[in-house]
Structure formats: structure tokens, C-alpha cells
Amino acid sequence: MRHPDFRNVPLRMAETAGGSGASNGGTAASANGANGATVPADQLIILPVRSLVLFPGVVMPVAVARPASIAAAQQAAREGRPVGILMQRDAATEEPGPTELHRMGVVANILRYVTAPDGTHHLVCQGEQRFRVDEFVREKPFITARVTRIDEAVEPSSEIEARFVHLQTQASEALELLPQVPPELMAAVRGANSPSGLADLVAAYLDISPDEKQEMLETVDIVARMNKVSRLLAHRIEVLRLSQEISKQTKASLDERQREVLLREQMAAIQKQLGEDGGNSQEIADLDAAITEAGMPADVEQMARKELGRLRRMQDASAEYGMIRTYLDWLIALPWKLPETPPIDIAEARRVLDADHFGLDKIKRRIVEYLAVRKLAPNGKAPILCFAGPPGVGKTSLGQSIARAMGRKFVRVSLGGVHDEAEIRGHRRTYVGALPGNIIQGIRKAGTRDCVMMLDEIDKMGSGIQGDPSAAMLEVLDPEQNGTFRDNYLGVPFDLSRVVFIATANMLDTIPGPLRDRMEIITLSGYTDSEKLEIARRYLVRRQLEANGVTPEQVEIEDDALRALIRAYTREAGVRNLEREVGRVVRHVAVDIAEGTADHAEITADRLPELIGPPVFEDEVALRVSTPGVATGLAWTPVGGDILFIEATKVPGRGGLILTGQLGDVMKESAQAAMSLVKSRAAEFGIDPAVFASNDVHVHVPAGATPKDGPSAGVAMFTALVSLLSGRTVRKDTAMTGEISLRGLVLPVGGIKEKVVAAARAGLTRVMLPARNRRDYDDIPTDARERLEFIWLERVDEAIANALEPAADTTAGEPLRAAS
Numbered sequence: 001m002r003h004p005d006f007r008n009v010p011l012r013m014a015e016t017a018g019g020s021g022a023s024n025g026g027t028a029a030s031a032n033g034a035n036g037a038t039v040p041a042d043q044l045i046i047l048p049v050r051s052l053v054l055f056p057g058v059v060m061p062v063a064v065a066r067p068a069s070i071a072a073a074q075q076a077a078r079e080g081r082p083v084g085i086l087m088q089r090d091a092a093t094e095e096p097g098p099t100e101l102h103r104m105g106v107v108a109n110i111l112r113y114v115t116a117p118d119g120t121h122h123l124v125c126q127g128e129q130r131f132r133v134d135e136f137v138r139e140k141p142f143i144t145a146r147v148t149r150i151d152e153a154v155e156p157s158s159e160i161e162a163r164f165v166h167l168q169t170q171a172s173e174a175l176e177l178l179p180q181v182p183p184e185l186m187a188a189v190r191g192a193n194s195p196s197g198l199a200d201l202v203a204a205y206l207d208i209s210p211d212e213k214q215e216m217l218e219t220v221d222i223v224a225r226m227n228k229v230s231r232l233l234a235h236r237i238e239v240l241r242l243s244q245e246i247s248k249q250t251k252a253s254l255d256e257r258q259r260e261v262l263l264r265e266q267m268a269a270i271q272k273q274l275g276e277d278g279g280n281s282q283e284i285a286d287l288d289a290a291i292t293e294a295g296m297p298a299d300v301e302q303m304a305r306k307e308l309g310r311l312r313r314m315q316d317a318s319a320e321y322g323m324i325r326t327y328l329d330w331l332i333a334l335p336w337k338l339p340e341t342p343p344i345d346i347a348e349a350r351r352v353l354d355a356d357h358f359g360l361d362k363i364k365r366r367i368v369e370y371l372a373v374r375k376l377a378p379n380g381k382a383p384i385l386c387f388a389g390p391p392g393v394g395k396t397s398l399g400q401s402i403a404r405a406m407g408r409k410f411v412r413v414s415l416g417g418v419h420d421e422a423e424i425r426g427h428r429r430t431y432v433g434a435l436p437g438n439i440i441q442g443i444r445k446a447g448t449r450d451c452v453m454m455l456d457e458i459d460k461m462g463s464g465i466q467g468d469p470s471a472a473m474l475e476v477l478d479p480e481q482n483g484t485f486r487d488n489y490l491g492v493p494f495d496l497s498r499v500v501f502i503a504t505a506n507m508l509d510t511i512p513g514p515l516r517d518r519m520e521i522i523t524l525s526g527y528t529d530s531e532k533l534e535i536a537r538r539y540l541v542r543r544q545l546e547a548n549g550v551t552p553e554q555v556e557i558e559d560d561a562l563r564a565l566i567r568a569y570t571r572e573a574g575v576r577n578l579e580r581e582v583g584r585v586v587r588h589v590a591v592d593i594a595e596g597t598a599d600h601a602e603i604t605a606d607r608l609p610e611l612i613g614p615p616v617f618e619d620e621v622a623l624r625v626s627t628p629g630v631a632t633g634l635a636w637t638p639v640g641g642d643i644l645f646i647e648a649t650k651v652p653g654r655g656g657l658i659l660t661g662q663l664g665d666v667m668k669e670s671a672q673a674a675m676s677l678v679k680s681r682a683a684e685f686g687i688d689p690a691v692f693a694s695n696d697v698h699v700h701v702p703a704g705a706t707p708k709d710g711p712s713a714g715v716a717m718f719t720a721l722v723s724l725l726s727g728r729t730v731r732k733d734t735a736m737t738g739e740i741s742l743r744g745l746v747l748p749v750g751g752i753k754e755k756v757v758a759a760a761r762a763g764l765t766r767v768m769l770p771a772r773n774r775r776d777y778d779d780i781p782t783d784a785r786e787r788l789e790f791i792w793l794e795r796v797d798e799a800i801a802n803a804l805e806p807a808a809d810t811t812a813g814e815p816l817r818a819a820s
Contacts, residue, residue, distance in 0.1 A: 004614040038079055039144055043130070044107070045076045049497070050091040053213035054106045055200035056127040056152075064121045068095070072142035074121055077113045084108075084131060084147060087214055098136035098143060099168025104218045104753060107131050107149065116154045130217065152196045154222050163226045164195040170233045171202050173352040177240040196222050199229050206232055284312050287328055295337035300492045304331050327429060330436060330490065335449050336436075338498065342407040349405035356401040357394055358538055359531045360547075362388075362779075366522055367402060374406070374500075381479035386458070386503040389524030390640040390754075392574020395504040396456060398524075402502065403452035411446040413438045416457035421467030424476065426489035436489040439476055443499070450498040458515075459505035464550040471510050477501060477518045525753045526573025526640035529566050529761055535575050536562045536582065544583045548590050555589055557582070564605040567761070568615035573640025573754070584612050607765045629724030629805070633716030634759060635708070636735040636751030641758030643735055645702055646713060646720040661701030664709025670739065671699050674718040677796065679724065679740055685800065687725045697721065712749035714740035715768065718796055719803050728804040735759045736768040736803060746793040752776035760784040768793055768802060 013737070018295040022515045039045055045071055047062075048684055054060055062085070064073050076083045086105040108125040137144045154160060171189045175181045185205070192198040193606070203216045219225040291304045307324050316323045349371050353364045374382055387395040396412070403410035416436075418424070427434035435441070442453055455477075461469045475481050482496040503519055505511060527535065541557055565585075570577040588611045589601035635644040657675050659668050675697065682689045699717060701708055715738040723730050738756055739747040748770045759767050760783070771792040777785075789803050 010766045012370070017146065017645075026663040039075065039081070041144055043137050043144040044084045044147050045072050045081065046101070046105075046109075046133075046136075047072050047076075047085055048088055048096045048101055048143065048146050049085055050088055051210045052085075053087055053204075053210055054085045054108055054125060054127045055204045055213075055217065055218055056106055056129055057197045057200055058204040059124065059126045060204070062123045062125055062382075064123065066095070068142045070121050072349070073110070073113065073121060074658050075125055081106050082128060083125070083645055084133075084145065085339045087126070087131075087210060091210075097139060098145075098371045101143075101758055102214055102218075103133045104214075105131060105133075106217070107147075121464070130220070150220060152220070152222070154195060158197050160222065160226075162443050163223065163230070164198060166231070167195075167198055167202065167226055168192065168232050170230060170237060171198070173239065174233060174237050177237065177244060195226060199225050202229050202233060207236065208232060254478070259703075260429070267449050269693065270333060287332070291328075294332050296331070297336065300331065300336070303492055304328060323429060327489075331492075333444050334440070334490075334494065335443065335447055337449075339448055339450060341450055342376055344371050344406055346372055346375065353401050356397060356404075358534050359527065359781075360394070360398075360524065363398065363522060366753060367398070367405075368471070371402070371405060373568070381497070382500065383520045384477045384479070384501045384503065385517055386505060386519035386521050387524055388505045388508055388521055390526055390573035390637075391506060392528060392572060392576030393524045394574070395524060396454060396467065399452060399454040399502045400506070402500070406452065406500070408450050408500070409446040409451040410454065410455055411442045411451050412454040413442045414456045415469070416566055417462070418460075418461035418469050419462040419464040419466065421469050421472045422488065424469045424472035426487040428488050429491070434489055435545075436487050437472075439496070440487045440494065441483070443494075443496075449495065450500070451504065452500045455501060455503040457505070458503040459507050470515050474518065477503070477515065511535050516673075525781075526757050527575060527782045528757055528781045529563070532566050532575055532578060532779065533559065533562055536566075536578060538692060539574060540579045540582050542564055542583050542736060544579065544586050548583065548586045550586065550593060554593055554599065555601050555603070557585065560605040561585070561603050564615075567763075568617055569608070571617050571642075571761070573757075581612065586619065588612065608760075628727050631716045631720035631730045631762070632735040633713045633722060635737050635754035636710075636754050639752030640774045641751060641756070642714065643762045643764075644708070644716070644756055646716045647700045647702065648717075648720040649698050649700075650691070650695040650723040650724060651698060654694075656696040657690045658696055658698040659700075660698070662707050663701060664707065666711050667701075668712060670711050670714040671717050673740060674714055674721055677718060677740065677744060678721045680742075681744070682725070685722050685726055687722070691725060691773070697724070711747075712737045712741040712751075715746060715793065715796065715799050719799055722800055723804055726804070728806070730803050731766070731805060733764055734768060735762075735764050736793075736799060738768070738773075738799075740769040740796055744796045746799065748772040748794060749805075753779045753781075756780050756784050756788065760787050765789060766791065766802075769797055 034748075042210065047064070049062060050362065052060075052062065064070050072083065084105050085108050086101045088098050089102060090096075093100050106127040107129045108127050110123050111126055112124040114123075131147040132150060133147045134148055137146060156232075160489060168189065182200075189198070192201060196249065203213060203225075206213075212232075214737050216225060216228060219228060228318070257388070274323070281589040287308055291301060292306065294301075294304075296304060307328055311321065311324045311328070314324070331574060340552075346368060349368060350815065353367060370382070370385065373380070387398060389395060399412075400410050415438075420435065424437045424439060426437035426440060436444075439453075443449065443451065446453070454471075458473070461473075463470070475485055475767070479497065482499075486493050487495045508521065509517060521787075537559075542552075545552060545555060562582075563580060565581045569581050572578070585603055589598070589603065592598040592601065593620040608670070609615070631646045633644040633646055635642050657672060660673050663671070678685070678687070678690055679689075682692075699720070701713075713738045718740055719730060719736060737749055739749055741747060752769060752773050754769055756769075757780075765787070768790045768791045771794045774792060776789070791798075793799050
């Protein structure tokens with residue numbers, strides 16, 4: 001509710017002044033009005049106004065500036081007649097006509113007419129009575145109309161009297177809530193004796209829009225008008241009450257703050273006089289300001305200010321002072337505020353992944369899906385990704401690419417060799433030199449709560465007497481719990497839900513089951529030779545040339561040299577050793593360039609022995625399978641797939657089975673099962689049963705220093721035994737894998753992709769796989785699928801038919817028909 005000051009009524013501009021033209025127009029209108037006839041008695045001079053509603057009984061200033069308005073005001077003043085105040089429908093209209101005015105207004109008496117020195121004209125009008133326009137008579141030089149005055153006589157009733165008392169009480173309460181209310185307005189409200197007059201008075205000074213006031217003016221029924229005014233006034237009173245309450249609370253808070261500052265200044269002065277001033281006043285003030293700016297949650301800020309209060313009462317020379325100061329520094333340095341997350345561009349993410357990594361199509365597709373979900377649901381609980389695979393296949397660099405694609409900071413936390421639970425959760429502050437755990441340290445290093453955190457080598461954590469760090473990781477990697485992660489050093493919860501966690505591992509077997517269950521495992525297999533060649537062309541050669549200070553114009557490595565490095569000098573799933581060998585080659589020719597003996601070096605496969613020595617690996621498949629009893633198996637290792645030779649021979653004895661090569665229990669049982677199956681079906685394979693009674697069979701797996709275990713060598717052992725005892729050689733171009741049963745079934749095994757890649761890398765052209773492993777065919781790289789012939793085995797008979805060469809003569813047994 002607004003209130004005027006009746007002691008000095010301000011002139012309210014109801015119209016926009018017309019500048020110098022207003023004065024000239026006024027003079028012209030005055031002359032016209034002076035020479036023209038008087039307005040007939042049955043017509044009312046109309047004064048259009050902008051955004052102004054005058055109520056009966058209310059005095060209000062009106063400023064006129066338009067020529068027609070000035071003429072109307074002067075004519076009314078000259079004849080001593082009232083004017084009709086009508087509000088325009090659109091305040092932007094400069095010259096309103098009859099159709100652009102409301103039909104209901106107020107008849108007003110002109111109490112005073114003033115022409116200011118600047119040429120503007122001002123009226124002080126008092127509303128007299130409502131009127132409704134019957135018809136507009138003329139428009140020039142000003143508007144006149146025939147009107148009907150509305151009689152507002154009200155029959156007294158108890159209902160109207162009750163509403164009058166209630167409205168009077170409301171108006172008084174509103175005026176009491178307003179500051180500096182003029183006594184005249186308060187007296188006018190309390191002295192009102194007419195319900196209609198009180199409703200109009202309150203409506204005139206209510207802080208509502210002109211359209212709402214016009215609606216109030218057009219409400220002739222007194223009960224409906226009082227209801228509208230009472231409802232608007234009740235809302236205004238509630239706003240004033242809340243505003244007053246907020247003002248009191250703010251003032252009380254400021255007073256308390258000022259009182260605290262004053263007391264602290266006095267305490268500092270007293271300490272200085274007593275010689276107890278530690279000189280840390282500015283430091284405490286800086287910490288106080290830093291805590292305010294850190295944006296901590298309420299409970300964390302309460303803890304920080306509690307510790308700051310303890311720090312304020314301490315001498316800075318005490319040992320505990322430094323501990324508390326360090327703790328506060330950690331709290332202040334952590335990124336409590338959540339920054340604005342940049343939008344994720346899926347197309348840009350694909351470009352970044354393709355630029356940083358060759359191949360890995362399935363992995364890239366899953367990462368793009370992950371980023372798409374984060375884009376559509378940025379506040380959702382995203383899964384924890386774990387990249388599992390052999391060394392050197394690009395697990396860590398994939399995490400860096402994800403951070404680039406998301407536009408976020410990247411931080412790496414190495415978990416290899418961590419065996420203390422405090423490395424994850426931090427030490428308690430009671431210990432000297434205590435610090436937060438690696439997770440909180442990584443967050444502080446990144447400087448943001450929505451970083452990408454790479455948990456490297458999560459499978460290398462171990463437990464000790466200090467606890468099990470993998471158990472502490474359960475809360476970190478659980479999207480349902482890490483929103484309130486509590487570090488032992490901080491002692492307050494910290495929200496990790498916006499951190500994108502990506503773990504890496506070489507082997508999943510060493511990760512505890514509950515921890516593995518919290519992560520989505522994405523397996524990265526080894527690269528094929530063609531993929532390694534592309535990676536070397538695109539990344540490794542360029543990187544090693546830059547690292548060794550030579551340019552592509554000075555050193556050129558041919559593709560045949562890269563292929564030779566891949567096949568003869570390295571045998572790995574990744575490309576880490578390949579990059580080292582490329583670096584060795586580049587360094588050898590860099591010596592000649594540095595000495596000035598050569599300007600350009602072209603490296604071919606023929607020059608490799610001269611530069612880095614003879615080949616490390618040779619193709620020994622043809623040599624190993626040249627005699628009966630030798631089969632080529634496929635094995636899975638933590639660093640990718642590999643070929644495995646199974647050798648069998650017979651020596652005089654009593655039918656025993658000798659196993660060597662550091663075999664595990666499962667592999668020994670596979671050999672015994674293969675031997676039993678061969679004995680039970682000896683006649684079927686053309687083997688004399690008497691050979692078992694006078695001979696021992698010795699099965700050996702070379703590389704005896706390497707532990708070997710698993711059931712997947714069953715088919716290879718069975719094939720080697722049948723080859724030995726039947727005298728038929730195993731095909732040189734064939735490798736096999738699969739578990740066998742005593743019924744002669746070939747059972748599925750794992751690691752098919754890695755094993756097939758190893759077979760292609762070794763130069764083999766045929767692989768025999770369990771038929772129930774057909775589901776893994778799509779995971780095999782296209783390059784390996786194109787280079788190999790696949791034979792799917794249901795029973796061991798099919799393995800013998802496809803793996804063994806035909807018998808040299810018919811005495812050794814009828815050659816078996818190859819399975820279709």
C-alpha cells in the first residue's frame with residue numbers, strides 16, 4: 001500500500017510531455033476555446049489520461065501536455081465545470097479517440113490549475129462521482145460526451161457494516177506496517193464513515209496496476225468491491241509482515257556480527273597490551289574469509305569455523321597450531337562448489353577417440369554410449385568403467401581421451417602396490433604427518449569435483465596388517481554411496497558422485513568379487529599384426545622421431561621394417577615393446593646424422609640385423625610339428641594369447657603317464673582324461689591296445705619354467721597322443737584349443753579372441769575351436785578372420801579328422817574322413 005504526503009502533494013505525470021510543442025499547442029487551444037461556444041450543459045468535457053485511475057473522494061495531481069487535453073482543461077476551468085477523467089486502453093497511443101478510452105470514469109472537480117514556468121500545465125483534481133459514457137458527441141478540439149452519473153447510495157446492513165469494519169482494520173494495520181505514514185492518511189482511513197468511500201480510498205493507494213484499479217473502479221456493487229479490496233489488501237499485509245520480519249532478522253544478524261568484530265578487536269588490543277599477541281590476527285582473518293569463499297556445505301563450514309575458533313585461541317608456536325592450520329588449508333583447498341559442466345559434443349568425442357586410438361571399435365562404441373548417457377542425464381548415477389586387458393593396449397590413454405572428449409580435467413591415481421587402507425581413506429588427524437587419502441588428494445590436484453579420475457592398476461592392490469584397501473574402495477566405486485564419502489583425515493562427508501571413475505586392470509582374478517561387481521568390465525584384447533602396423537605408422541614412429549630429435553625427412557622407416565619388428569623382434573599383445581624397438585632403430589641412425597656422416601636414412605627390413613641385432617623370435621611351428629606326437633595348442637596369458645606346443649613320446653614301461661613342464665592340477669587332469677579317452681577308443685583310431693602295456697607315455701609342455709594351468713589344452717593333448725600312437729603327423733598350419741570330456745565331447749573355453757589373434761600372429765592358417773564358442777566369433781578382429789580358416793568341433797573325432805595328416809600306409813589305420 002502506498003501513501004501520499006498531503007502536506008506537499010507531488011505532481012504525478014499522467015501523460016508524456018510533448019516538449020516545446022506542448023506549450024504552443026496549449027496556446028492555440030486556449031485561443032480556440034476562448035473564441036468558441038461554451039459546451040452544452042448535457043455534455044461533459046472528457047480529459048484522457050495515461051496509466052492513472054482517479055476514485056471518488058480522492059485528491060490527485062494530474063499533468064497535461066497534449067494540445068487536446070490542455071484545451072479541455074482550460075475550457076473546464078473557464079466555465080467552472082467539472083471534467084470526466086477517463087483512462088486510455090493503451091498508454092502508448094498519442095492521440096486517443098473515443099474508441100480507445102474506457103467507458104467508465106470519474107467526474108472530477110478542478111481544485112487548482114497551475115501553469116509552470118517551463119510551459120507545462122498541472123491540475124489538482126478531486127474525484128466526485130462515477131459515470132458511464134452513453135455517447136461521445138465530438139472529438140475536436142477536445143472530446144465531449146453525454147454520460148450517466150452512477151448513484152452509489154447503499155442500504156445499510158449488518159453484512160456491509162461487518163465488511164466495512166474489517167476493511168478499516170486491515171487498512172489501519174497496513175498503514176502501521178509502513179514507515180513514515182502521514183498522519184492525514186491515517187486520520188482519513190480511521191475517520192471514514194462510508195463503505196464506498198473507504199473502499200475507493202484504499203483502492204486508490206494500493207500498490208496495484210492501473211488495469212486492476214480500472215477494474216476496481218468499474219465494480220459498482222459495494223460488496224463485490226469491498227471483497228476485492230480486502231483480498232488485495234490481505235496479500236499486501238502479508239508481504240509487509242514478511243518484509244518487516246526479514247528486515248528485523250537481517251538487522252539482528254548484522255548487529256551480532258558487529259558485536260563480534262568489536263569484541264575481537266578489543267580482545268586483540270588486550271592481548272597486545274599483555275604481550276600475548278602471536279601476530280596471527282591477519283592470518284586468522286584470511287582463513288575466515290577463505291572459509292566464507294569456499295562454498296562449503298553447512299555442516300562442513302560449521303566444522304571449519306569450530307577449528308578456526310580453536311586456532312584463534314592458540315599460540316602459533318604450539319604443535320597443534322600447525323596441525324589445525326594444515327587441516328583448514330585442506331578444507332579450503334577442496335573444490336566444494338560444483339562448476340558448470342561443459343556440454344558434451346558426441347561428434348567431437350568420436351573425433352577425439354579416433355584421433356588418439358586406432359581400432360578398438362567396440363570399446364569406442366561403448367565409450368560413446370557412456371558419454372551420450374552422461375549428456376542426457378548429467379546428474380544420473382553413471383556406471384564405473386573398468387578397462388581390463390594386457391599391458392600396452394592403451395587403457396590409460398583411453399581415460400585421457402574420455403577426459404578430452406568430455407572437456408574435463410584428468411587426474412591419475414596409481415593403485416599398484418597399495419596395501420594400506422589409509423592410502424584410500426586417509427590417516428586420522430591424531431597422527432603426526434597425517435594426510436588425506438589418494439582419492440581426496442586427486443580431487444584437490446584436479447581442482448574440480450567433476451574430473452575424470454583414472455584408478456590405474458586396480459588389480460595390483462594388496463592387503464596387509466594396515467587393512468585391505470580394496471575394501472575401502474567399495475564405497476568409492478559405489479554410485480549409491482560415494483555421494484557421502486568420508487575421508488578419515490577430513491572427518492566430514494565429501495561428494496564424489498560427479499567424479500567420473502575409470503579403473504584399469506590386467507587381470508580380473510585378483511580383484512575381489514564385491515569390488516568387481518561394482519564395475520562394468522570392458523575387455524581390451526591384443527592387437528593384430530595389421531593393427532600394430534597402422535599404430536606404428538600413425539603414432540609410434542612420429543613419437544619416436546620427435547623424442548630422438550630427428551625429422552621424417554631425415555629418417556624414413558619402411559613398412560617391411562615395421563612388419564619385421566612386429567613379427568621377429570616383439571611378441572606381445574600391446575605395442576609398448578614395439579615402440580621401444582622403433583626407438584632403438586631411430587637412435588642408431590640418429591648417431592650418424594648427429595656426426596654428419598649421413599643426411600638421410602632409409603630403414604628397411606634387411607638393415608634391422610645390422611642396427612639392432614638378429615631376430616629374437618623365429619617361426620618354430622614347422623620345426624615343432626615335423627614329427628608325430630607334437631600338436632600346437634592355443635593359450636591365454638595375462639599379456640594376451642600365445643601358441644603352446646604339446647609334445648608326447650613313448651618309452652618302454654608299464655603303461656604309465658609322465659607329465660612335465662610345471663603343469664597345474666587342472667592341466668594334469670586334462671592330460672589324464674585325454675589318455676583315458678585314447679585308451680578307450682584305441683581301436684577306433686587304428687592304435688594297437690598292446691602298446692599301452694609295454695610303454696609309458698611322456699607328455700611335456702616346453703618352457704618348463706613358466707607355470708601353466710587350465711583345461712583348454714585338452715584337445716591339443718588328445719590330438720598329440722593320437723598322433724604319437726598312430727604315427728600320423730599333425731598338420732603344420734593348424735592350432736587348436738578346447739576342453740574334452742570322457743564321452744569325447746569338445747567343451748567351450750575362454751579367451752577365444754586372444755588365442756585366435758596369437759594364431760594369426762604366429763603365421764598359422766587354420767584354427768580348431770569348440771563349436772559352442774561360435775558366440776565369440778564376432779569379437780575376433782576382421783583381419784584375423786580373413787587370414788584364418790575356422791573349424792568348429794563338436795567331438796574329438798572331428799579334431800582327429802581335421803588335424804592329422806593321412807597315414808603313410810594302410811597298416812597304420814584307415815584314414816579318417818574329414819568332418820564337413
